[in-house]
Amino acid sequence: MARVAVYGAGSWGTATAVVLADAGCRVALWGRRPELVRAINTTRTNPDYLPGSVLPHAVTATADPAEAADGAEVAFLCVSAQQLRGALGTWAPAIRDDTVLVSLMKGVELGTGLLMSQVIAEVTGAGPERIGVVSGPNLAREIAARQPAASVVACRDLTVAARLQEILRTPCFRPYTNADVIGCELGGAVKNVIALAVGMADGMGLGDNTKATLMTRGLAETSRLGAAMGADPRTFAGLAGMGDLIATCASPLSRNHTFGANLGRGMSVAEAAAAMTQTAEGVTSCASVLDLAKRHGVEMPIAEAVVGVIRAGVRPRTAVKELMGRAAGSE
Numbered sequence: 001m002a003r004v005a006v007y008g009a010g011s012w013g014t015a016t017a018v019v020l021a022d023a024g025c026r027v028a029l030w031g032r033r034p035e036l037v038r039a040i041n042t043t044r045t046n047p048d049y050l051p052g053s054v055l056p057h058a059v060t061a062t063a064d065p066a067e068a069a070d071g072a073e074v075a076f077l078c079v080s081a082q083q084l085r086g087a088l089g090t091w092a093p094a095i096r097d098d099t100v101l102v103s104l105m106k107g108v109e110l111g112t113g114l115l116m117s118q119v120i121a122e123v124t125g126a127g128p129e130r131i132g133v134v135s136g137p138n139l140a141r142e143i144a145a146r147q148p149a150a151s152v153v154a155c156r157d158l159t160v161a162a163r164l165q166e167i168l169r170t171p172c173f174r175p176y177t178n179a180d181v182i183g184c185e186l187g188g189a190v191k192n193v194i195a196l197a198v199g200m201a202d203g204m205g206l207g208d209n210t211k212a213t214l215m216t217r218g219l220a221e222t223s224r225l226g227a228a229m230g231a232d233p234r235t236f237a238g239l240a241g242m243g244d245l246i247a248t249c250a251s252p253l254s255r256n257h258t259f260g261a262n263l264g265r266g267m268s269v270a271e272a273a274a275a276m277t278q279t280a281e282g283v284t285s286c287a288s289v290l291d292l293a294k295r296h297g298v299e300m301p302i303a304e305a306v307v308g309v310i311r312a313g314v315r316p317r318t319a320v321k322e323l324m325g326r327a328a329g330s331e
């Protein structure tokens with residue numbers, strides 16, 4: 001039985017712990033707050049982040065990073081993207097040198113423009129053969145309810161990706177391997193920004209033509225950035241690209257979509273933020289995505305419009321007018 005650790009007992013860390021336990025692993029789930037850890041171990045649920053889902057007995061929560069790391073073949077990392085660097089700095093001394101480090105996150109670090117795999121490499125010094133990513137259309141509540149879904153496990157070393165695939169595979173969760181770590185991470189991070197835009201469209205009462213346009217052109221700008229960063233263009237047509245974009249933009253369960261919809265209905269950014277109890281990564285990562293685009297000389301008009309709304313107080317209706325007023329182009 002593989003022993004694994006999941007660092008971060010939020011909604012996705014907890015849902016992934018369920019998948020891993022279903023796949024036959026013994027799972028140590030690290031949580032920051034001892035009271036939540038106690039609640040998870042005594043009620044077999046995560047009342048704060050995944051209420052209603054019963055956790056398998058193979059999942060044990062702990063607030064001690066060393067206890068979580070003990071004997072772990074893989075450490076899955078899942079806090080909000082801007083918190084990874086600091087949190088990993090505290091976990092890393094407890095984690096063995098041969099443990100594979102896997103990001104479950106979908107964001108880009110502000111200031112550095114680094115993807116989560118790159119932050120992991122920088123903080124721990126781990127090589128690419130020890131760093132993986134899981135990304136795909138995986139809304140936590142549907143995964144925890146064991147609805148059939150697929151995902152991508154990416155690692156530059158495909159032997160490691162195949163091992164991760166084995167560790168995560170269940171009758172309800174089907175991971176595909178990919179060596180394109182950067183493409184998978186970009187697909188996940190940028191779709192959150194596009195989901196904010198689609199949410200705004202929904203909130204403004206706009207229909208399916210508008211949303212399809214945002215999703216398709218959003219994927220086009222994601223692919224342009226990916227090409228400039230050396231990603232494999234095929235990744236964006238797959239689960240970590242189009243798949244996740246569709247799920248997130250279509251689902252009322254998506255926090256990014258919800259945040260955008262609240263803005264579209266007329267809430268201010270502060271009001272929309274106050275209405276959230278969980279992470280909507282696109283709200284912070286939109287600025288780092290746009291920063292990456294500028295560094296690579298890539299045009300990302302939808303991401304730019306989202307940054308305008310979130311950071312500069314542009315009204316969503318004005319952002320739509322600006323997008324529609326851009327110079328005509330070819331597809």
Ligand SMILES: NC(=O)C1=CN([C@@H]2O[C@H](COP(=O)(O)OP(=O)(O)OC[C@H]3O[C@@H](n4cnc5c(N)ncnc54)[C@H](O)[C@@H]3O)[C@@H](O)[C@H]2O)C=CC1
Nearest residue numbers: 009010011012013079080083087105106139140278279281
């Ligand atoms: N929820 C979902 O459906 C999915 C989420 N993701 C990604 O997973 C990442 C985490 O998201 P969720 O689990 O959904 O967020 P969440 O808001 O449910 O949980 C965030 C977790 O991070 C912890 N945390 C925050 N700051 C911390 C710090 N400084 N030190 C230690 N822990 C800290 C919180 O206590 C909480 O456990 C995001 O990048 C998100 O995009 C990816 C796939 C699906």
Ligand SMILES: O=C(CO)COP(=O)(O)O
Nearest residue numbers: 136137138139254255256
């Ligand atoms: O990444 C996700 C689904 O794949 C979850 O999206 P949200 O973070 O918008 O809820």
